[in-house]
Amino acid sequence: MATETTGTASACVGPDGSAIGMPQLCVDWMPNQIFWLLIALVAIYFVLSRIALPRIATVLAERQGTITNDLAAAEDLKQKAVEAEEAYNKALADARAQAQEIIARNKAEMQVELEKAIAKADAEIAAKAAESEKAISDIRASAVESVEAVAKDTAGAIVAALGGQADDATVAAAVDAQIKG
Amino acid sequence: MATEADGQSAGGLVFHPMDQFIVKPLFGDGAVGMFTFTNVALWLLLAVAAVAALMVLGTAKRATVPTRSQSVAELAYGFVYKMVEDVTGKDGLKYFPYIFTIFLFILFSNFLALIPTSFSPTSHIAITAVLGFGVFIAITALGFIKNGVSFLGLFWVTSAPLAIRPVLAIIEIISYFVRPVSHSIRLAGNLTAGHAVLKVFAGFGQIAAVSPFAVLGVVAIFGLEVLVAAIQAYVFTILTCVYLKDALHPHH
Numbered sequence: 076m077a078t079e080t081t082g083t084a085s086a087c088v089g090p091d092g093s094a095i096g097m098p099q100l101c102v103d104w105m106p107n108q109i110f111w112l113l114i115a116l117v118a119i120y121f122v123l124s125r126i127a128l129p130r131i132a133t134v135l136a137e138r139q140g141t142i143t144n145d146l147a148a149a150e151d152l153k154q155k156a157v158e159a160e161e162a163y164n165k166a167l168a169d170a171r172a173q174a175q176e177i178i179a180r181n182k183a184e185m186q187v188e189l190e191k192a193i194a195k196a197d198a199e200i201a202a203k204a205a206e207s208e209k210a211i212s213d214i215r216a217s218a219v220e221s222v223e224a225v226a227k228d229t230a231g232a233i234v235a236a237l238g239g240q241a242d243d244a245t246v247a248a249a250v251d252a253q254i255k256g
Numbered sequence: 257m258a259t260e261a262d263g264q265s266a267g268g269l270v271f272h273p274m275d276q277f278i279v280k281p282l283f284g285d286g287a288v289g290m291f292t293f294t295n296v297a298l299w300l301l302l303a304v305a306a307v308a309a310l311m312v313l314g315t316a317k318r319a320t321v322p323t324r325s326q327s328v329a330e331l332a333y334g335f336v337y338k339m340v341e342d343v344t345g346k347d348g349l350k351y352f353p354y355i356f357t358i359f360l361f362i363l364f365s366n367f368l369a370l371i372p373t374s375f376s377p378t379s380h381i382a383i384t385a386v387l388g389f390g391v392f393i394a395i396t397a398l399g400f401i402k403n404g405v406s407f408l409g410l411f412w413v414t415s416a417p418l419a420i421r422p423v424l425a426i427i428e429i430i431s432y433f434v435r436p437v438s439h440s441i442r443l444a445g446n447l448t449a450g451h452a453v454l455k456v457f458a459g460f461g462q463i464a465a466v467s468p469f470a471v472l473g474v475v476a477i478f479g480l481e482v483l484v485a486a487i488q489a490y491v492f493t494i495l496t497c498v499y500l501k502d503a504l505h506p507h508h
């Protein structure tokens with residue numbers, strides 16, 4: 076084996092620098108590989124267990140805490156919102172009831188006043204009607220009287236015109252008898 | 257690819273799909289000793305750097321609303337944490353840092369290995385066997401420490417008829433000792449095969465007529481390898497969790 080020409084002094088490398096068989100099975104190299112492997116593993120273990128793992132565990136725990144707190148706060152706020160909505164609905168219902176009450180009261184008051192006004196108007200109308208009726212009956216009475224007087228005068232004049240002689244009492248009695256008939 | 261060019265000039269189609277797995281020193285031309293700074297060392301340390309970049313620099317802000325990198329780091333954390341919790345139960349969470357170490361190491365090694373001209377440590381049986389047997393030995397020891405001799409109840413299937421329990425015990429014991437072997441060979445084999453196939457397809461690029469298909473093949477296999485990189489890290493980790501569950505709760 077011309078290992079000295081390739082520079083890699085090992086029974087596992089041929090004179091042209093290529094591997095003889097599987098380099099994996101070359102016992103010459105194993106102590107070196109194992110040594111560096113152990114160094115690498117120990118280094119990774121210490122980096123992880125001393126620095127990385129506690130840090131990540133802390134971060135994860137903190138995040139879990141933050142999430143839990145935020146969820147609790149959100150739950151609180153939600154509860155408050157529900158309460159506020161309930162208060163609002165209650166206030167709305169109260170206001171509605173109050174409005175209904177006021178409307179009903181106003182209606183009743185208006186009804187009373189209206190009835191009063193109607194009654195007053197009715198009374199006035201009745202009074203006016205009675206007055207008018209009286210006036211009408213007066214006028215009617217005076218008209219009848221006038222008709223009687225005119226009839227008597229007319230009858231007296233007609234009798235006189237016909238050359239008769241009639242006293243007023245007779246004429247009046249005759250006219251009265253005619254009118255009543 | 258100097259060797260492939262040489263091969264072509266000699267008149268033949270030459271593949272060296274395994275050359276990418278050669279371990280070589282990065283400084284100087286000496287032999288590969290135990291402490292030599294090799295390409296293995298470089299890519300292992302790059303994996304460490306990548307893990308640190310994601311898990312430490314990525315989470316540096318500690319933001320309640322995570323940034324993109326922090327989000328990915330938390331995703332990885334949550335993914336493995338939930339896996340350990342689901343598979344082994346609450347008492348397995350004590351071992352979460354070890355399992356997470358293994359997961360991130362394999363994941364980043366696999367993904368860094370997808371960079372062209374990189375070196376893939378997890379394709380080496382020396383690496384995966386240390387992981388696989390490390391897990392096996394640690395979990396077996398843990399099983400005896402936690403449960404004492406009753407850990408052996410794992411092999412005595414009480415739900416089966418008494419007559420066939422000895423047979424089942426033999427099968428269970430064999431399958432238990434095969435675990436670390438399959439655990440490590442599965443990972444190394446998947447990575448080795450995928451990367452070798454990539455190299456073979458690339459090698460076909462030497463022939464002008466088929467090179468478009470070679471490129472298409474490389475693209476397709478690369479996509480597959482991206483999946484394999486993530487899936488093998490997941491498989492290794494979840495099997496570790498399953499074995500850990502057996503150690504913590506050996507009674508079926």
